[in-house]
Amino acid sequence: MNVHVERPKIAAAKLQHHVIYVSDLERSKDFYVKLFDLQFSALNHPDSSAAMRLSNQQMHFFSFGFYHHDLCLVKHRKLKVDNHSMLHFSLVARDKTAFDGIRARATAMGIPLREGHLIASAKSLPGQRVFCLQDPDKHWIEIIEEQRQ
Numbered sequence: 001m002n003v004h005v006e007r008p009k010i011a012a013a014k015l016q017h018h019v020i021y022v023s024d025l026e027r028s029k030d031f032y033v034k035l036f037d038l039q040f041s042a043l044n045h046p047d048s049s050a051a052m053r054l055s056n057q058q059m060h061f062f063s064f065g066f067y068h069h070d071l072c073l074v075k076h077r078k079l080k081v082d083n084h085s086m087l088h089f090s091l092v093a094r095d096k097t098a099f100d101g102i103r104a105r106a107t108a109m110g111i112p113l114r115e116g117h118l119i120a121s122a123k124s125l126p127g128q129r130v131f132c133l134q135d136p137d138k139h140w141i142e143i144i145e146e147q148r149q
Contacts, residue, residue: 017070018089020139025075027136029060032071035105036091038062041069088118088132088140099129099145106133118142 022028032038042061057076061069093099106113114132117124118140124130129145 017067017072019072019074020135020137022073022075022135022137024136025058025060025073028073029062031109031136032062032073034109035102035111036064037101037105038064038071088142090142090144092144092146094146096145099143102143103131 020028029040033040039062040060041063057074059075060073062071062073064070093102103113111133115130116132117130118132124144125147128147130142132140132142134140
C-alpha cells in the first residue's frame, strides 16, 4: 500500500539580506554602489548603533530597492577579513539589460571576469548567462541572468 505523505512547504520565501565583513568600508562602498547601482540606505542602524560603537564596528546598509537593506557592509577594527570562510554569493540580474549593464560596469572598472558558474557542477537554464567576479576583499560574486520560462 502506497501512502502519500505531503511534504510541508518551505517556510522561508527568500534571502532578505547579506552581511559582508570588509577591510576598507569606503573602498567596498564605492565598489558595490558603482557596480550594482545600489542605493545607500543607512549608516549603522538605529537598533544597533550603540552596540556597534561598543564593539568598534561600522555598518553601511544598501538597497536594491526591495528592503531597507539588501546588503550590509561591516568594518570591524580588530577583525581580519577571512576570505576563505565564504565561498560566494549569487545575484540574479532582473533581465538581459541589467545583466549586460553589470558586466559593462565591471569591465569599465577593470574588474577581471570569470565566465560561467563558480562551481563547475552548477546547472544553468538553456541560454542562461553567468559570470563571476571578486570584490575588493576577494569575496566571489556570481552574477546570473534572469531567465523567464
